[in-house]
Amino acid sequence: MKVEVSYCLVKAEANGDKYKIKKTIAAINSSLLEGESGLVVGQCKALIERLCKSVLKESGEDVESSISMGRLAKKAITALGVERTGNENQKTREAFIKLVNSFSSQLENAAGAIGTLRNEYCPVAHGRGYDEPQLHMLYAHLVASQTDSLATFILELVEHKMNFVPQIRFSDNEDYNEHLYEQFGEIEVYGDLYQAPDILFKMNPSVYRRGLEEYREGGVDDQ
Incomplete structure (x- = not known):
């Protein structure tokens, strides 16, 4: 059976x-x-x-x-x-x-x-x-x-x-995004400008998340 x-x-x-x-x-x-x-x-x-x-x-x-x-x-x-x-x-x-x-x-x-x-x-x-x-x-x-x-x-x-890993929304982390922009700026491709936080969030979200966690814990110096 x-x-x-x-x-x-x-x-x-x-x-x-x-x-x-x-x-x-x-x-x-x-x-x-x-x-x-x-x-x-x-x-x-x-x-x-x-x-x-x-x-x-x-x-x-x-x-x-x-x-x-x-x-x-x-x-x-x-x-x-x-x-x-x-x-x-x-x-x-x-x-x-x-x-x-x-x-x-x-x-x-x-x-x-x-x-x-x-x-x-x-x-x-x-x-x-x-x-x-x-x-x-x-x-x-x-x-x-x-x-x-x-x-x-x-x-x-x-x-x-x-x-479970909760979803991160780009718009909820403006301070971290500004931190990334100040650190890494932007790049120009064929006349278009792309900012570092946008690139990192879309191309490598796991690294974005890890950096965000370190930033929130105070492990990243805000310059």
Whole structure:
């Protein structure tokens, strides 16, 4: 039988399993192979809860003991700065935030549904006996698949947050641009004049950024 929770496992292994979720993933896949639909749902809920709480703890966010699973997931992706696109265009940013808000609501509903299913069908849920009706494996596979997608998305957001570099706008750094102009002036090409800050910003933005950081930290003498 196909292993359902696989993309999340790859991501977990890539970051050294920093959130300690590999054992839970293994338990989900084992339950899928054994046809234990209730255990699948229970472990899926445990996976999302552990991941979201770990992300929030890492972000310094408090988590209420009575928080619903849906709100927990939504709070986690908000803490990860899901709205960061690298594009500061106002219309693009507003459109993306609307998309994220819409997705967050769907995420909240989906995560909440997994929690409800766990309470109804997981044999280790509070007050549930082993002789009660079981959830069909068709739905268990769906829950596992969606859990895989959700957990993978959260892990990718973690990676994105770690590597995110905010966009620099040329017009926001007039003092640094003046500093570059005073240092390096301008050059003439076929009668047209090109200033040093414009050239550096467009041709080598990484060097522009590094110089800006040094300038802001006081590591560059302003002459």
